[in-house]
Amino acid sequence: QSVLTQPPSASGTPGQRVTISCSGSSSNIGKNTVHWYQQLPGTAPKLLIYTNTQRPSGVPDRFSGSKSGTSASLAISGLQSEDEADYFCATWDDSLTAVVFGGGTKLTVL
Amino acid sequence: QVQLDQWGAGLLKPSETLSLTCAVSGVSFTGYYWAWIRQPPGKGLEWIGEINHSGYTNYNPSLTSRVTISLDTSKNHFSLNLDSVTAADTALYFCARGHGRFQFWGQGSLVTVSS
Numbered sequence: 001q002s003v004l005t006q007p008p009s010a011s012g013t014p015g016q017r018v019t020i021s022c023s024g025s026s027s028n029i030g031k032n033t034v035h036w037y038q039q040l041p042g043t044a045p046k047l048l049i050y051t052n053t054q055r056p057s058g059v060p061d062r063f064s065g066s067k068s069g070t071s072a073s074l075a076i077s078g079l080q081s082e083d084e085a086d087y088f089c090a091t092w093d094d095s096l097t098a099v100v101f102g103g104g105t106k107l108t109v110l
Numbered sequence: 111q112v113q114l115d116q117w118g119a120g121l122l123k124p125s126e127t128l129s130l131t132c133a134v135s136g137v138s139f140t141g142y143y144w145a146w147i148r149q150p151p152g153k154g155l156e157w158i159g160e161i162n163h164s165g166y167t168n169y170n171p172s173l174t175s176r177v178t179i180s181l182d183t184s185k186n187h188f189s190l191n192l193d194s195v196t197a198a199d200t201a202l203y204f205c206a207r208g209h210g211r212f213q214f215w216g217q218g219s220l221v222t223v224s225s
Contacts, residue, residue: 002154
């Protein structure tokens with residue numbers, strides 16, 4: 001069981017907007033910033049969103065992040081076929097003194 | 111540019127020690143945390159632990175009794191040792207720079223534990 005809870009799957013059609021949630025607690029998301037990763041099969045994860053809402057250089061503005069209380073969300077607008085991937089959230093947990101990941105969400109573009 | 115290149119034994123027997131090394135180029139160790147993360151086949155990401163430039167470490171509580179992460183600044187690399195492996199340690203292992211925010215990653219090393 002992951003410390004951060006994500007839906008195992010999500011889907012959308014091209015052009016749609018999809019959101020993926022990440023639920024935690026007061027010891028992790030409630031106190032620390034959240035980061036999001038995109039992982040294509042067989043490759044290393046790619047940093048997609050950092051510090052709740054920031055995009056690294058090169059990440060399209062179709063990807064956006066938000067955080068409220070002990071939950072965070074990743075939104076993908078204008079869905080494209082190449083967005084089909086696994087998405088993970090991550091943050092620091094003060095109680096565990098460890099980085100914790102969500103279980104991952106597999107996004108399917110229909 | 112920042113590059114992380116990792117290597118190590120890919121096939122281990124139960125009870126052996128997993129050893130992986132990650133060579134860092136394009137950046138100094140100073141000011142950053144350097145981490146190991148793994149991913150069992152078909153599953154999610156699991157943080158193993160981290161080390162900073164001063165040698166300060168944090169480990170996943172579920173692995174702390176078996177894990178050692180070390181740093182060799184003279185060779186610009188850091189290493190992972192995981193003792194007494196079992197089949198449950200079979201995974202794709204990644205090195206990365208960061209403390210939750212992992213901006214740079216190694217290419218991954220598949221480690222299989224089988225008798």
